[in-house]
Amino acid sequence: MREPLCDIAQCxxxxxxxxxxERWSFMILRAAFNGVRHFEDxxxxxxxxxxxxxxxxxxxxxxGILKREHCANxxxxxxxxxxxxxxxxxxxxxxxxxxxxxxxxxxxxNPVMCDSRDGQPIATISIVAHDGxxxxxxxxxxRELSELQADPAPAALRxxx
Numbered sequence: 001m002r003e004p005l006c007d008i009a010q011c012x013x014x015x016x017x018x019x020x021x022e023r024w025s026f027m028i029l030r031a032a033f034n035g036v037r038h039f040e041d042x043x044x045x046x047x048x049x050x051x052x053x054x055x056x057x058x059x060x061x062x063x064g065i066l067k068r069e070h071c072a073n074x075x076x077x078x079x080x081x082x083x084x085x086x087x088x089x090x091x092x093x094x095x096x097x098x099x100x101x102x103x104x105x106x107x108x109x110n111p112v113m114c115d116s117r118d119g120q121p122i123a124t125i126s127i128v129a130h131d132g133x134x135x136x137x138x139x140x141x142x143r144e145l146s147e148l149q150a151d152p153a154p155a156a157l158r159x160x161x
Contacts, residue, residue, distance in 0.1 A: 019063040024056045028042060028056055033082070038079060065089065066080045066082060066086055068080060094125050
């Protein structure tokens with residue numbers, strides 16, 4: 001079975017792309033993952049025009065990826081913080097970074113993302129089966145959701161869907 005490409009309303013990819021928008025949204029998200037929270041700090045870190053930054057921050061807030069909060073020490077200042085929805089984008093961001101390092105840079109970028117427990121670099125983001133096996137494109141197939149709900153598949157698999 002192939003994924004029906006014409007039925008984009010039933011696919012999460014176009015919706016994700018609509019929420020994220022374009023390059024600057026990804027760069028803002030990258031900065032947010034690195035602890036940037038204030039408008040002026042985003043401006044400085046990214047070298048983005050004020051109007052574009054304002055527009056992209058608004059879109060990310062509307063999409064529920066970032067939230068606006070008043071600073072605790074100065075209620076006149078606004079902070080932009082990642083929501084749980086935004087935090088869930090970290091694996092996608094890391095996968096895109098690793099892809100860029102492999103296919104565009106040709107070398108790992110510095111600094112390297114590491115496990116804080118042991119200081120070792122994280123593994124390459126991959127597609128992992130419900131039992132922990134790393135899968136290749138040849139290992140993948142599409143199935144109807146109704147088949148999975150009727151199938152006594154492991155609970156972990158049903159949770160993902």
